[in-house]
Amino acid sequence: MPELPEVETIRRNLEANLLGKTIATLSESTHPRTLRYQVGGIDRLHRDVVGREISAVVRRGKFLWMEFSGIAQRPSGETENTEVPEPDSPPALCFHLGMSGQLRLVEGASPGLRHERLRFTLSDSQALAYCDQRTFGHVETRPLAPTADGYPAGAGTTRAFLPVGLEHIARDVLDPYLDLERVFAKFRSSRRAVKTKLLDQGIVSGIGNIYADEGLFASRIRPFTPAGDLSQREVSRLLEAVAEVMRHALEFGGTSFDKLYVNSWGNPGDFASELNVYGRAGKPCHHCGKPLDKIVIDGRSAVFCSHCEPTA
DNA sequence: AGATACCCCTGTTAGC
DNA sequence: TGCTAACAGGGGTATC
Structure with missing residues (x-):
């Protein structure tokens, strides 16, 4: 994916x-x-x-x-x-x-x-x-x-x-011209789950289910936290965490979780082994050892660690 | 305009 | 063992 x-x-x-x-x-x-x-x-x-x-x-x-x-x-x-x-x-x-x-x-x-x-x-x-x-x-x-x-x-x-037709796609999380103030405003004004906002390509693009879960874990924010409850500082930390995970994944050639993704030479990426939460529901957290939780948020699965992601 | 539900598709997996 | 049902995912569209 x-x-x-x-x-x-x-x-x-x-x-x-x-x-x-x-x-x-x-x-x-x-x-x-x-x-x-x-x-x-x-x-x-x-x-x-x-x-x-x-x-x-x-x-x-x-x-x-x-x-x-x-x-x-x-x-x-x-x-x-x-x-x-x-x-x-x-x-x-x-x-x-x-x-x-x-x-x-x-x-x-x-x-x-x-x-x-x-x-x-x-x-x-x-x-x-x-x-x-x-x-x-x-x-x-x-x-x-x-x-x-x-x-x-x-x-x-x-x-x-x-x-033409892609105007509604926001700049992505690695784009130096991303309008951060607009992202903050969109998060601040919403009661929806922060994870849902992360997946909204009209706010900040490029994030799918894998990197949303990984970024939330890295920034220790629970996925179901209402976006408007986060401080600007927390949103900033979250975006930087997502960006950092993505830069790391890029060095590995991306994530091939279910063999659907290969690069232009037909080779899979190597980042799947580096994932902390995505696809690891029930398995021990790499940080604290407690089993990871899985919930459904707005129809999408979300895996997180209730111990390591305390911000709710 | 924001929230919400639903749709598209098929290979894999879970459950009976 | 063999079947069916659920599941996964992004984004467009329709409806409120």
Whole structure:
């Protein structure tokens, strides 16, 4: 289940291997759910990406997108409709991996991977395969528009352009331009569980169930504490704890808890063995040895240590 | 606008 | 042993 560290691991894989390359072809077969947000369907996707040179691989929270250079390199024989001028900036190719999406770098002629939904072959015989077992993920092109705050849109770019439709996704917990005052205000004004607020991608993005539980444990805050009961200092400590766990996880290549997450080379991350609480309900706390508790908060499981997380 | 419920999907696991 | 039911997860949508 890819969260920020897993998506960032993939982003770095792709950035190191795709910059400057051109998308040569796009597989015709796909899964309808994968393209459910693609305006114009696969034909439009094809038109938006084939012949484009990848100029950046960008991430905000759990969303990933590729920017293309301005001039399309159409295969010979295909002509552009000169009645319609190229826009200043081509649409971005956007990915959300959901809980089982994978972006894999493979040989262009290699056989299809399990649950492969799309394949972009590249100018150099490589290909990018998009796989998704549970089809919670999606792929689509979106026009770019200036960011509301004027700062770079996310990790991997200095350009302040965000795909249209992602404006509601807040900056993530590792983003230097995250609006902390807004986060504090959103927490302060809510009676909902702090864990629920952490998972709200419109407040601060990139956090899923794993890193929410781990961050709460690290900052010794119980997940069901009403967000508004926390002091600004506590919220600040919590966000820093989440960020620290994520930076640590990034060094391990992310968390592969149930083998659904692998990097672009098909390799799992190594952070699962470092987890303190997620997936460890009933097992002894690594700090105090007491069995970890598991509760349900707003429909999501939450594992915590009632001894080590005293703030309630 | 915030809270809430529900939906999508499938491989794995728990329980009978 | 073999079946069914529950479960996991993120985010979009609809309703209040």
